[in-house]
Amino acid sequence: MFKFNVIQRDDATGARRGRLELARGVVETPVFMAVGTQATVKGLTPQQLRSAGVSMVLGNTYHLMLRPGSSQIQELGGLPKFMAWDGPMLTDSGGFQVFSLAHLSKKTEEGVEFRSHIDGSLQWLDPERSMQVQHELGADIAMAFDDCTPYPCSEEDTKKSMDLTHRWADRSLAAFKGGAQALFGIVQGGMYESLREESVAALTAKPFHGFAIGGLSVGEPKHLMRKILKHTAPLLPEDKPRYLMGVGTPLDLVTAVSQGVDMFDCVMPTRNGRNGQAFTSQGKINIKQAVFRSDETALDPSCSCYSCQNYSRAYLHHLFKANEMLCPVLMSLHNLAYYQSLMAEMRESILNGGFSDLLERITSIYAAEEIGEPTEAHACP
Amino acid sequence: MFKFNVIQRDDATGARRGRLELARGVVETPVFMAVGTQATVKGLTPQQLRSAGVSMVLGNTYHLMLRPGSSQIQELGGLPKFMAWDGPMLTDSGGFQVFSLAHLSKKTEEGVEFRSHIDGSLQWLDPERSMQVQHELGADIAMAFDDCTPYPCSEEDTKKSMDLTHRWADRSLAAFKGGAQALFGIVQGGMYESLREESVAALTAKPFHGFAIGGLSVGEPKHLMRKILKHTAPLLPEDKPRYLMGVGTPLDLVTAVSQGVDMFDCVMPTRNGRNGQAFTSQGKINIKQAVFRSDETALDPSCSCYSCQNYSRAYLHHLFKANEMLCPVLMSLHNLAYYQSLMAEMRESILNGGFSDLLERITSIYAAEEIGEPTEAHACP
Numbered sequence: 113m114f115k116f117n118v119i120q121r122d123d124a125t126g127a128r129r130g131r132l133e134l135a136r137g138v139v140e141t142p143v144f145m146a147v148g149t150q151a152t153v154k155g156l157t158p159q160q161l162r163s164a165g166v167s168m169v170l171g172n173t174y175h176l177m178l179r180p181g182s183s184q185i186q187e188l189g190g191l192p193k194f195m196a197w198d199g200p201m202l203t204d205s206g207g208f209q210v211f212s213l214a215h216l217s218k219k220t221e222e223g224v225e226f227r228s229h230i231d232g233s234l235q236w237l238d239p240e241r242s243m244q245v246q247h248e249l250g251a252d253i254a255m256a257f258d259d260c261t262p263y264p265c266s267e268e269d270t271k272k273s274m275d276l277t278h279r280w281a282d283r284s285l286a287a288f289k290g291g292a293q294a295l296f297g298i299v300q301g302g303m304y305e306s307l308r309e310e311s312v313a314a315l316t317a318k319p320f321h322g323f324a325i326g327g328l329s330v331g332e333p334k335h336l337m338r339k340i341l342k343h344t345a346p347l348l349p350e351d352k353p354r355y356l357m358g359v360g361t362p363l364d365l366v367t368a369v370s371q372g373v374d375m376f377d378c379v380m381p382t383r384n385g386r387n388g389q390a391f392t393s394q395g396k397i398n399i400k401q402a403v404f405r406s407d408e409t410a411l412d413p414s415c416s417c418y419s420c421q422n423y424s425r426a427y428l429h430h431l432f433k434a435n436e437m438l439c440p441v442l443m444s445l446h447n448l449a450y451y452q453s454l455m456a457e458m459r460e461s462i463l464n465g466g467f468s469d470l471l472e473r474i475t476s477i478y479a480a481e482e483i484g485e486p487t488e489a490h491a492c493p
Numbered sequence: 494m495f496k497f498n499v500i501q502r503d504d505a506t507g508a509r510r511g512r513l514e515l516a517r518g519v520v521e522t523p524v525f526m527a528v529g530t531q532a533t534v535k536g537l538t539p540q541q542l543r544s545a546g547v548s549m550v551l552g553n554t555y556h557l558m559l560r561p562g563s564s565q566i567q568e569l570g571g572l573p574k575f576m577a578w579d580g581p582m583l584t585d586s587g588g589f590q591v592f593s594l595a596h597l598s599k600k601t602e603e604g605v606e607f608r609s610h611i612d613g614s615l616q617w618l619d620p621e622r623s624m625q626v627q628h629e630l631g632a633d634i635a636m637a638f639d640d641c642t643p644y645p646c647s648e649e650d651t652k653k654s655m656d657l658t659h660r661w662a663d664r665s666l667a668a669f670k671g672g673a674q675a676l677f678g679i680v681q682g683g684m685y686e687s688l689r690e691e692s693v694a695a696l697t698a699k700p701f702h703g704f705a706i707g708g709l710s711v712g713e714p715k716h717l718m719r720k721i722l723k724h725t726a727p728l729l730p731e732d733k734p735r736y737l738m739g740v741g742t743p744l745d746l747v748t749a750v751s752q753g754v755d756m757f758d759c760v761m762p763t764r765n766g767r768n769g770q771a772f773t774s775q776g777k778i779n780i781k782q783a784v785f786r787s788d789e790t791a792l793d794p795s796c797s798c799y800s801c802q803n804y805s806r807a808y809l810h811h812l813f814k815a816n817e818m819l820c821p822v823l824m825s826l827h828n829l830a831y832y833q834s835l836m837a838e839m840r841e842s843i844l845n846g847g848f849s850d851l852l853e854r855i856t857s858i859y860a861a862e863e864i865g866e867p868t869e870a871h872a873c874p
Contacts, residue, residue, distance in 0.1 A: 151811065155536075155818040157799065180786070180811045188789060188807055196803040405561070408569060418538065422577040426569055430532060430561040437536040437818060 113252075114294035114321045116353045122467045126346060126372035129462035132353060134200045134252035135292035136192060137167075141353065142369045144455045145170045145202060145377040146448055150179070151195040154382050155441045156448075158197045163418055164445055165452030169197050170377045173206035173245050173255075174213065178228050178235065182248035190250030201251035202377075204357070205242045205284070205298070207258040208326070219259070221276070239283035247289045255324065256284035258298040263332040270302035277326075278314045285318055294321035296355060302327055303336055305343045312347040322353035325373070329359045334482055338367060345371040362391055362454055363478040366471050369458050381447035386440040388432050391450045395477050397425075399443065404429040417449030418442075494633075495675035495702050497734045503848045507727060507753035510843035513734060515581045515633035516673035517573060518548075522734065523750045525836045526551045526583060526758040527829055531560070532576040535763050536822045537829075539578045544799055545826055546833030550578050551758045554587035554626050554636075555594065559609050559616065563629035571631030582632035583758075585738070586623045586665070586679070588639040589707070600640070602657070620664035628670045636705065637665035639679040644713040651683035658707075659695045666699055675702035677736060683708055684717055686724045693728040703734040706754070710740045715863055719748060726752040743772055743835055744859035747852050750839050762828035767821040769813050772831045776858050778806075780824065785810040798830030799823075 115133035122128070130141040146153045146161055149172045153161055161169070171191050176182055188194050192201050207224075211217055214226035214235070223238025239257040246254035258277040261270050277300045288295045297320035301307030315323060325344055328337050341356065345368070348354050355375035356368050365376055381391065388400045392412035397404075399411070407425035419428070419442040431439035454474070461467040496514035503509070511522040527534045527542055530553045534542055542550070552572050557563055569575050573582050588605075592598055595607035595616070604619025620638040627635035639658040642651050658681045669676045678701035682688030696704060706725055709718050722737065726749070729735050736756035737749050746757055762772065769781040773793035778785075780792070788806035800809070800823040812820035835855070842848040 150815045150817055151808070152817050152819045155822065157819070157822070158803070159799065179815055180807070184787065184807075187787065188805060194805070194808055194811075196808075406565065406568065418540065422539070424569060424575070426561070426565075427532070427575055427577075430575075434531045434560055436531055436533050437821065438533045438538070440818065441536065441538070441822070 113292055116322065116351070118350065120463050122370075122462050123465065124468045125370040125471065127369050127458070127462050127467050128372055128374060129459050130353065130374055132200075132374075134294070136198075136200045136252050139168050139200050140459055141374040142365075142455055142458055143168055143375050144365065144451045145375065147172075147377055147379045147382065148195060148197070149379075150175050151185070151191060153444075153448075154386065155437070155444055156382075158195070160418070160441075160445055161197070161448065164449035165456065166199075166448055168200045168202065171195075171201060171203045171249060171251060172209060173203050173242060173249065174209035174237075176203075176249060177206065177237070177245045178230055182245040186248035186250065190248075192250065200253075202253040203246045203249050203251040203255065205255040205257040206237050206245070207242070207280075207298075208260050208358070210237050211260065221279075239280045240287040243284055243287035243289065247291075247293065251293070253294045253296060253322070254288065256281045256295060256297045256320070258300060258326055260300065260327050260330070261302045263303065263330045265302050267302075267304050267307070270300075270304055270307055274300040274302075274307055274311050278311070281315060281318060281320075285320070296320055296322040296324050296353075298324045298326040298357070299344060299348075300327045301344075303332060303340055305340065308340060308344045309347060312344060316349055320352070322355060322375075323348050324355040324357050326357050328356065329364075334364075337364075341368055341373075342371050345373055348372070361478060361482065362451070362474055363482060365451075365454065366458065366474040370467070370471050381451045382444040385443035385445075385447040388439070388443065390443060391447050393450070393477070396481055399425060399428045399439075400432050401429075411443075411446050412450065415446065415449060415453070417446050419446040419449075494673055497703065497732070499731070501844050503751075503843050504846070505849045506751040506852065508750045508839070508843050508848050509753055509755060510840050511734065511755055513581075513755075515675070517579075517581045517633050520549050520581050521840055522755040523746075523836055523839055524549055524756050525746065525832045526756065528553075528758055528760045528763060529576060529578070530760075531556050532566070532572060534825075534829075535767065536818070536825055537763075539576070541799070541822075541826055542578070542829065545830040546837065547580075547829055548833075549581045549583065552576075552582060552584045552630060552632060553590060554584050554623060554630065555590035555618075557584075557630060558587065558618070558626045559611055563626040567629035567631065571629075573631065581634075583634040584627045584630050584632040584636065586636040586638040587618050587626070588623070588661075588679075589641050589739075591618050592641065602660075620661045621668040624665055624668040624670065628672075628674065632674070634675045634677060634703070635669070637662045637676060637678045637701070639681060639707055641681065641708050641711070642683045644684065644711045646683050648683075648685050648688070651681075651685055651688055655681045655683075655688055655692050659692070662696060662699060662701075666701070677701055677703040677705050677734075679705045679707040679738070680725060680729075681708045682725075684713060684721055686721065689721060689725045690728060693725060697730055701733070703736060703756075704729050705736040705738050707738050709737065710745075715745075718745075722749055722754075723752050726754055729753070742859060742863065743832070743855055744863060746832070746835065747839065747855040751848070751852050762832050763825045766824035766826075766828040769820070769824065771824060772828050774831070774858070777862055780806060780809045780820075781813050782810075792824075792827050793831060796827065796830060796834070798827050800827040800830075
């Protein structure tokens with residue numbers, strides 16, 4: 113089951129309002145997926161995710177194949193049932209994380225040999241194994257097994273890696289079991305526009321259900337990420353969903369949507385939340401700052417999430433100082449709710465012609481904060 | 494606002510089914526209060542507490558006076574509002590924890606000088622200060638400031654400590670501000686029946702709203718705790734609530750109810766839950782055991798809590814192994830739900846004449862597990 117429709121296009125930008133029909137439900141796009149690395153969005157129940165507006169969750173193939181193991185999860189009814197998430201899911205291919213997290217990884221044409229970061233055991237991942245693992249996990253969307261270059265990386269090495277990604281894309285397609293699952297290809301090509309063009313041409317010639325833009329947000333400067341994104345996104349087919357992997361800040365999301373991206377995932381709302389950082393309609397704040405000790409206002413006074421409806425900044429500041437588990441729970445919940453409300457605003461504004469205003473507003477709130485900031489090198493090889 | 498009625502007495506035991514009317518709501522007794530030490534029941538939202546059946550929450554004076562400070566909490570509307578718990582609350586006096594947690598505490602007739610376990614700052618607590626702090630926290634029930642003996646302790650030292658508790662009880666009453674708050678006295682006397690009698694006589698002569706049995710579950714053998722409890726509880730006035738502090742296991746609760754206790758608090762459901770231990774209708778299980786790796790059943794198949802309705806033991810085992818925050822959340826949630834359902838069963842069975850059967854059933858499930866186990870010396874001086 114896979115269907116994608118663009119419902120409305122923004123006049124002034126490349127933004128699109130769409131709808132994704134998947135085996136486990138309908139997803140309105142642009143969509144931000146919550147990251148549930150180890151079969152859980154850290155600290156939150158599916159009930160809380162729903163209350164924050166989350167409609168789709170991502171699981172990580174690399175982590176789950178190592179623990180508890182994908183065949184184990186399959187025996188227990190698949191990943192969605194295992195983690196009690198009753199909505200659509202996507203799994204990544206493991207390609208990105210095997211390089212960034214595993215020990216002693218060794219890449220060949222065939223695949224990647226590595227040692228588990230958990231117990232040091234020798235493991236193997238290749239396109240066929242990735243397809244098998246993702247089939248066992250049973251998400252609605254699986255990702256082709258790809259190779260990802262670090263930043264910086266020479267054009268020659270980037271091309272070699274990209275060509276390998278293309279061959280692995282063919283092997284992924286050949287090994288893909290289909291059924292209720294859809295399969296996306298991943299465009300690579302690093303920071304080189306000509307390679308991105310080549311990658312888009314090669315991948316869109318293959319029968320993928322959608323396309324991801326990989327290899328961004330690996331530590332490169334923001335302006336470079338945006339330049340490559342701006343160049344790459346419009347080259348992708350109009351009638352298939354476009355997924356920008358591992359990105360990003362609220363400004364990243366709005367900018368990418370303006371360039372025609374439909375899907376996102378990122379650990380920032382949950383990871384930054386755990387570290388005390390909140391994304392709000394007025395910009396970022398860090399709850400550990402002493403200024404919040406007596407602040408009776410909500411984290412974000414214009415937010416309707418459970419945290420903001422029930423708690424003061426003073427309370428969250430106290431929880432942070434006291435190292436209480438409820439702090440990351442409430443901060444993650446709010447950040448996901450903020451991200452989801454931003455996506456909902458984008459979807460609404462594309463329909464009613466207000467997207468450019470929204471882009472301008474989010475830029476005015478968040479642009480100053482990112483001056484000189486590189487992209488988050490969150491899991492970069 | 495304080496009213497207590499015994500609705501029904503069990504024929505065969507000392508168990509009572511009662512109702513406590515407090516400023517912030519009505520509480521059906523026997524009741525088990527969830528422990529919210531630092532203005533949060535660890536990891537759980539009030540929404541989750543309600544879903545587990547929690548009707549009343551305890552806050553710790555010692556912790557809250559040190560961080561964030563009781564005047565700070567008062568300025569933010571009091572403890573219930575601060576932590577968004579919209580039901581009845583009780584605060585302890587700080588007496589127990591100042592000896593068990595503070596550094597370099599020095600006790601005199603006047604009170605206790607100690608250093609904060611958080612920042613080493615010099616602090617002072619005495620009956621007047623405890624009343625002031627508890628007034629600022631603003632719970633429905635405050636506790637008199639008491640002195641608590643360790644186990645073992647000589648009769649002479651126990652008597653000295655008890656006499657001090659009685660003098661501090663008078664000072665607590667004198668300093669108590671009243672208003673919407675009720676005040677309970679705390680019976681001491683250690684493991685000596687004659688001292689317990691003396692303490693009950695001294696305290697019940699004072700105008701407290703209810704009485705706690707303190708100084709138990711400080712590391713003494715279970716049979717000794719039960720002996721002292723059995724001797725002490727029936728001496729307390731019939732028309733006032735009886736609160737057994739810091740106790741205990743499911744079997745402790747049922748046994749104490751059979752001896753006429755109405756109120757309980759204990760960290761066991763949450764603390765043990767964080768360590769992977771679940772209380773179930775079939776006894777205790779530890780989710781970290783390998784036998785649960787592929788177990789598709791719920792933690793407790795006869796439990797209706799969110800954890801048991803949505804997750805398998807295999808999933809919780811995975812979360813525990815992966816050190817995921819959702820594990821303590823779901824385990825704590827289940828354990829509190831089990832405790833609450835046990836209390837609800839007790840209340841129901843006292844009304845319909847089935848309490849003795851329930852006592853027998855819980856004894857058959859839990860008695861074998863506690864052979865040779867001392868009481869939990871959870872915060873013993």
